[in-house]
Amino acid sequence: MSRTDLTALSPLLVVALAAVAVLLLISVRRNHRATATLTLAGLVLGLVSISWAATVTPHQVAPLLIADGYALFYSALVLAAAVVVCLLSFDYLEQRGEQREEFYVLLLLATLGGLVLVGASHFVTLFLGLEILSVAIYVMVAYARSSPLAAETGIKYLVLAGASSAFLVFGMALVYAQTGTLEFRPLVAQLSAIEGSGLALPGMALMLVGVGFKLAVVPFHMWTPEVYQGAPAPVTAFVATVSKGAMFALLLRFFAALGPGEARPLLVVLGLVAMASILAGNLLALLEQNIKRLLAFSSIAHLGYVLVAFLASSAFGDEAVTFYLVAYFVSTLAAFGVVTVLSDNEREAERIEDYRGLFWRRPLLATLMTGALLSLAGIPLTTGFVGKFAVVAAGVEASLWLPVSVLALGSAIGLYYYLRLVVVMLSSLDAGAATESAADSGRTPADPGQTPAWPRAARVGGGAALALGLLALLLLGLGLYPGPLMDVIESSVSPLR
Numbered sequence: 001m002s003r004t005d006l007t008a009l010s011p012l013l014v015v016a017l018a019a020v021a022v023l024l025l026i027s028v029r030r031n032h033r034a035t036a037t038l039t040l041a042g043l044v045l046g047l048v049s050i051s052w053a054a055t056v057t058p059h060q061v062a063p064l065l066i067a068d069g070y071a072l073f074y075s076a077l078v079l080a081a082a083v084v085v086c087l088l089s090f091d092y093l094e095q096r097g098e099q100r101e102e103f104y105v106l107l108l109l110a111t112l113g114g115l116v117l118v119g120a121s122h123f124v125t126l127f128l129g130l131e132i133l134s135v136a137i138y139v140m141v142a143y144a145r146s147s148p149l150a151a152e153t154g155i156k157y158l159v160l161a162g163a164s165s166a167f168l169v170f171g172m173a174l175v176y177a178q179t180g181t182l183e184f185r186p187l188v189a190q191l192s193a194i195e196g197s198g199l200a201l202p203g204m205a206l207m208l209v210g211v212g213f214k215l216a217v218v219p220f221h222m223w224t225p226e227v228y229q230g231a232p233a234p235v236t237a238f239v240a241t242v243s244k245g246a247m248f249a250l251l252l253r254f255f256a257a258l259g260p261g262e263a264r265p266l267l268v269v270l271g272l273v274a275m276a277s278i279l280a281g282n283l284l285a286l287l288e289q290n291i292k293r294l295l296a297f298s299s300i301a302h303l304g305y306v307l308v309a310f311l312a313s314s315a316f317g318d319e320a321v322t323f324y325l326v327a328y329f330v331s332t333l334a335a336f337g338v339v340t341v342l343s344d345n346e347r348e349a350e351r352i353e354d355y356r357g358l359f360w361r362r363p364l365l366a367t368l369m370t371g372a373l374l375s376l377a378g379i380p381l382t383t384g385f386v387g388k389f390a391v392v393a394a395g396v397e398a399s400l401w402l403p404v405s406v407l408a409l410g411s412a413i414g415l416y417y418y419l420r421l422v423v424v425m426l427s428s429l430d431a432g433a434a435t436e437s438a439a440d441s442g443r444t445p446a447d448p449g450q451t452p453a454w455p456r457a458a459r460v461g462g463g464a465a466l467a468l469g470l471l472a473l474l475l476l477g478l479g480l481y482p483g484p485l486m487d488v489i490e491s492s493v494s495p496l497r
Helices: 003-008 010-028 032-056 069-094 101-118 123-141 150-179 184-193 200-215 224-230 233-285 291-311 315-342 363-377 383-397 401-426 431-440 462-480 483-496
Strands: 059-061 065-067
Touching: 003 010, 003 032, 003 059, 010 032, 010 069, 010 101, 032 069, 032 101, 065 069, 069 101, 069 233, 069 315, 069 462, 069 483, 101 123, 101 233, 123 150, 123 233, 150 184, 150 200, 150 224, 184 233, 200 233, 224 233, 224 291, 233 291, 233 315, 233 401, 233 483, 291 315, 291 383, 291 401, 315 363, 315 383, 315 462, 315 483, 363 383, 363 401, 363 462, 383 401, 383 462
Parallel strands: none
Antiparallel strands: 059 065
8 A cells, every 4th residue: 555545544543542542541541531531532533634635636546436526525524513413422421321431432433334335436345334333323322221222222223224225235235246346437338338226326325225224214214213312412413413424425436426417216206305304304203202313304304405505416516515524514414413411320311301490501502503403404503504405406407396395395394393493492391290300200209399400411511512612613613604605616517517
C-alpha cells in the first residue's frame, strides 16, 4: 500500500486505531472519563484527518474504496454525529450501573463501519462496512442490561439486520452471476452492454430490499419503533442518523453510477416506497404517546422525503438529498440529545407527559427541543425548512408531481404531532398530571400545585452542553445562512454524475 493510499484512508485508520487504543486502555485500567476522552480524541482526530485525505483526492484505493470529495463530506458528517453521541453518552452512562467503557469501543467500531460504507466502490466493501456497523449496533441497542426491553430490542434488531444482510448477499450473487464483477463502475458498463436484464435486475431488486430493511422504510419498517424505544437514548440517536445516513450515501453513489436508464425500473419501485413511507410514517406517529416511538415513525417519513429528491436522478437532486440529510442529522441529534439529558438512572424521559410544562422548568432544553421539532416539521428559519425546500425544488424540476404532492400532505400531517409536543411543553402541569406522572415512575407524588421531580436532571454536563449548544447554532445558522454549506455540497456531490 502506497503512502497516497494511507493518506486517503487516514480517517478510517485513525478511527480503527482509536478503537484498538480504547480496548487496550480498558484492559489495563477501567476509567470511564479516560475512556470517553480517548474516544472523543480519536473521533476529533478523525475529523481533522479529513483535511489530510483531501490533499490526495480523488484517489481509488485498490478496487474497494474511493476517497473523493463525496466520501470525505459524508465521512465528516458521520464523524461529527459520532462526536455528538460520544459527548451525550458520558453523563448518560455515568449515572447507570452497567459497565460503561466497552460502549465506546462499540461506538468507534460502528463509526468505522459507517466510514467504510460511504467510501465503498465495491460490493465486498459494502458488505464489510455494513457488517461492522451492524454487529456493533447489535450490542449497543441492548447495552442497558437493567432495562426489561434490552434483550428483546437486541434480538429484534439482530433479526432485522440479518434479513437485510441475507437479501443483500443473495442480490450480490445474482448480479455477479450476470456481470462477472462486483465493482460499481465496471458493473454499470457490463449492464449497459448486456441486452435484457437477466439476473441483474432481480439481483438489484433483492439488494434494494436489503437496503430497505436498513433504512427502515415502508414496508420494511417492522420493529423499528420497538428498537428506538428499547435502545438507550444516545444509541437511538446514532441509529437514527449515522446508520441510515451512511447507507443512503452508499445508495446515492451506486445509483449515480448506474444512470437513469438502467435504474428506471428500480426508481419506479422506490417512488412507491417513498410515498408509502411518507404517509405511513406520519399517520402512525399521530397517536403516539412515546417520544422515541414518535421520532421513529418520523424518521420513516423523513427517509421518504429524502427519496423524493433521490428520484430526481439529477445533480441538483443529489445536492438536495445531501443537504436534507445534514438537516435531518442536526434536528434528530438535537431532539434525542434533549431526551438523553433529561433521562435518569431509573428510566428515560420518553413519555410525552414527561415534557408537560418543560418550558417553565428547563427553558433552554425546551427551546432546543422546540427548535428541533420545528426543523423536522420544515418551519422557516430552521435548517429543516431549507432542506425540505430543496427536496421539493428537486422534485418539481424532475416533474415528480405525485411524490411532491404526497410530501406536502405528509408534511401537513407531521406538523400536527410536532406542534402537539410543543404545546405540551408550553402548558402547565396540574396536580392530577403530577400525581399520575409520579405514580407511573414509582416516585412519591408531588404535593398539589407543585411541579413534580420528573424530569429531574437539574444540570447538564459540560460535554452534553457543548454538543447541544453546537446543535442549536446549526439548527438556526444553517436555516438563516445555508449558502456556504450549499457550496461545499455542490463541489462534493456534483462529480458523482
